[in-house]
Amino acid sequence: MVGSIAYHERDWQGEQIYETGWNVLPPYQGRGIALTAGTALITIVRAVARHPDAPRSVHAFPSVENASSNALCQRLGFTLLGPCDFEYPPGSGSLMRSNDWRIGLG
Template identity: 55%
Template sequence: MTEVRIIRWSTDDLALLQALNTPEVRAHTGGPETDDQVRARHERYVRGPGPRSGNMFAVVAPDGTKVGSVGFWPRDWHDEPVYEMGWAVLPEHQGRGVATAAVRAVVAAASAAGDRRHAHAYPSVDNPASNAVCRRAGFTLLGETEFEYPPGSLMRSNDWRIDLTR
């Protein structure tokens, strides 16, 4: 299994967020954002944790290279307070287990927060890589759902859930 660390998002991570803002990386999440949107997202991440910023982390490879982002944030889903999880990995580091290792690490961080029983991830049904990450990280597939992302746009997603109390 690939080993990575996650470290709290910092002011130094703007370049990483910009590098993740490509058509290839954002193909299943509404496409690339504008420079202003990326900077605003970065500022939210730096301010976090919080309701709009969540708990965001940079994914760090064993050699110290930052290779992606991962995080969790509160939301209500079917009248239950849960965490939503999301991640992105630079193309040159995809397919090596980096995302799965990062998601396992962020599941542990969400579990340690201790205030939610479940976390969910909502990858597009057309995103086999992210669905595989959910399966490999121990999530249970609950089925397909309509999910709003980006805001104002509905997408067909899989609803994956993991129990944070196990």
């Protein structure tokens, strides 16, 4: 195992969305693993989103300071909606200054 990538449904600003996040262990970073995994994940989410009740977008919320993850979002085709305060980890009450990146699935 060299890292992980996942997605799940959540409520964001009154809308149901898919949220994704990833982590690649330091010795394996810079090898294109996250780009390959992210591309595969988007393909999977697009297929899942064909269901009529499925969310219509997938968002990623990397820290504004995480240059690598923000660059990955751009390379994957996400659109930057701007900075936001994002609770991380979920349920913790701790807010992280993040960028809200979005891909429409419609």
